[in-house]
Amino acid sequence: MRLITVLVTIVILTQAVTLNVSAQSISQNFDRYYKALYHDREMNGNIAVAEKGRVIYQQTFGLRDEANQKPNNEQTQFELASISKLFTATAILQLKEQGLLDLDTPFAHYFPEFPYPTITVRHLLAHTSGLPDIESVIDPLLTANPDKQFTIHDDLQNVLLYSRNHDLKFQPGEQWGYSSLGYHLLGLLVEKLSAQTLANYTRDHIFKVAGMAHSYVQTSMAQKSEANRAKNYQYNNHFEMKLQWADTLSDWREWTYNLALETGGGGIISTTEDMLRFDKALNAGILIKQKTFEEACTPYRLNNGQPAQPFDLTYCGLGWFIFKDTSCGKIIWGSGANPGTISFFASNINKNQCIVVLRNRKCNSFNDLKALDMLCGKAVPYHSSLAFTYAQDLYKNGRVYADARLEKLCTDTTNYIITESDLNRASLEFRRAGLKSQALAIAETHIKLFPKSTGAFKDYALTLAEYGQKEKAIAAYQKALELNPNDHESGDALNKLTGKTKP
Template identity: 35%
Template sequence: MKNVFILLFLLPFTALAQQNYSTSIDNFMQAQVAVNNFNGNVLVAKAGKVIYQKAFGYRNYDTKQLLDTNSVFELASVSKQFTAMGILMLLEKGKLSLTDSLRKFFPQLPYKGVTIQNLLTHTSGLPDYMTAMENKWDHKKIAFNDDMINFLASEKVPANFAPGKKFEYSNTGYAILASIIEKVSGLTYRYFMYKNIFVPLRMDHSQVYNTRRSTKDTIANYAYGFVFADSLKKYVLPDSLTKDDVVFYLDGIEGDGTINSTTGDLLKWDQALKNHSLLGLATQNEMLSTQSLMDTVTKKYYGYGVSIGADQFGVVISHSGGWPGYHTILTRYPVKDVTIIILSNNESDVSSIAYGITGILFDMKVALPYVHKEIAVDATILNRYLGSYSRKLQTLTLSFDIIKKDGKLYRHQNGIADVELKPESNTRFFYADGTDRQIEFETDKTGKVTGGWFINTGVRSELHKAKK
């Protein structure tokens, strides 16, 4: 009886905690809509249970049709984990090996020594098909995977580096993986995904969609991707802009993108990865383990179709995607078993928004976004902030300098372009690149800097200034 009493006693507090998360996330998202024009769908889950799900804005800006929680979005590069899953399923069936050569399947390609493992981990050195085809492909003709492979073969586009030498993100590699799935399975990539992933997981709103422009195929409740046209001061379909015509002539390429889905279906997928529903435990663990080093500074790695890293909250398994009109992200923190899925059809900054929501889930006080206004600050005040700073992320220490150029402060970090820091008070500066990042300095009575804070999408982390 005592245990029952304790359980009943705790239930209201558990429900209250979840309600507080939901309320805090909704306040944060409403501010993202008001300040940053967020348009899209959001789902947040804890231990596989939805604690927040909402749709914001239009699925079609032209017709003013509204999104709902079952609206279907292009996932862009979030699709890569589905392609990786297809390869690993064939691996478990003994249909291929990760050491198999690319030329075993496509001998016409001039790239020697490239393996499936290289393709999965972005270490193949293959040229970027999008760059290669930009100037030599008829932009009025829609390319499909076979066209892309034959183009690389006939044009003999050189490799960027020898396979295995380094990490370089490769859409080409994942498109070719989709074609390998077709060769090995005897099924189209679309049907393979449907039969082996979408049906077993009951992802009823998901499909491969690379026929929107070639056959005028349509999807019910589709979230059309829109981009902001500066000249028109409004959101338009990218098809109407010459700079974004890749949405037409590369619309047929699949494997690196073209999975279309909903936030609800992606939660089913996320849980399938967590529970190894489609693969044996050993193979699933390989997919989610560190296979290649993406970033030597932040120690971020790539697995098979996903990235693995750590931030101030802990280990994170994630992938984002971008295509004209769409920004997407699926991310999970195993330590708290929380999943965040954000799909935007107006290119909102989903990665930063996901980071802010993560702060809420980890019980941090997250500041809401607001409009930043630059003020004039005396040069003597600016000078006191010059120097080297660092902040810690778990076991990592990230460092940068604050320098002065032409009377203005800049964040300087090796290998990254300098970013101007604009003052909004005597102690608080915002990044001038449009991102929701600020630096707030703390000083003593004499004006000497004693420390500070780096603020990313409302999440604060402590800054330390190096002593001279």
């Protein structure tokens, strides 16, 4: 008997050591990766990673308030943006469990004035309603009332106005189409059925239950100035890298002011630690039953029986996105983006792992998707954007220096990567700034590096045309069509330049 006890003890200790080694390895990989992001100005905020309920990596980067040089810390509260939709989905599913609603009941049953009678609650949850995103409804109204701050209490009337001149984008259930508007309406439904404001309902039935003491739904502009609240920043472009406070930028006023108090689709403020508590409560069946959670994390089936697929790698459930690849376990996730902020939340249900990344500086959101491989124990290298490095060199040091350094760095595939999307972005930013020589340099480099790319010649042609070099632009569009005869954008642009169609 004693021998058996000793053997069991050895097995338990061995498993504990293996777990610790695995957690330590994952932690080291995350630390290496996110420090590289920080040094490349792609990370400013907080990250937390947990496994089996235990935090295995946690780190803060940069400042929450640039003007006053206040650093981010573990208590910093960030804007979740569209991750807020997961909380609205949870609220709806709680009401379903209480028998207060049926997911397949038309939304118009609860709001008879709603103008699209075939849209169900489930359609709204899965982004398959055919409703547009919020900008399509709000933008025309802002023209007449630019100082209006919208809330979910305006959205039903806004949809009614929209419906007078617009059909749905597609019939409910036929396609997938992202709609924050749909989630604002779900927030309104929560308020009607619970007899509480969405902010109070979320506080009482989600935050308090999950132990999320530092989370809230933003209901006033004054909350943006609270002590632990991060201010949101973004760079003006990728060549000057001038940091700007998002709330001062007129181009983004619609999001930082007019839509700042919209809830349901956004509006939740939280911390990385609180988001880990949210994940733990969901997986433990504390917020909603396990069966309900499994339904939410199952791909929605369109009318034709195919799973709703918003992206190549991902299906969509009832609020949650679901990665197709299950080789490392079933991973569900959500993300958010607003001016100056990027948020990411992912949970590996099978391995009981969770990663939360909250930023108060706009950056490349795909970096966090790559980081998911580290939950499986893989080391993920980070590569700086060579296109943006080249753009900075062009702006600061001229083309001769920039071309020479580009040629050298192109061989450094360990630290750099050059992509067409980044080259397109750099070219666009120079054109917007009126910097002709730099924009042309980027476009010429694009076709040099990607000589068989239709996109490269299309970008080159667009740049040439914008600066009045018509004949060269025509030749570039012709080359784009030679590479891809089915590129209708190049064909249409070429016809306009040659006078075959009216501009």
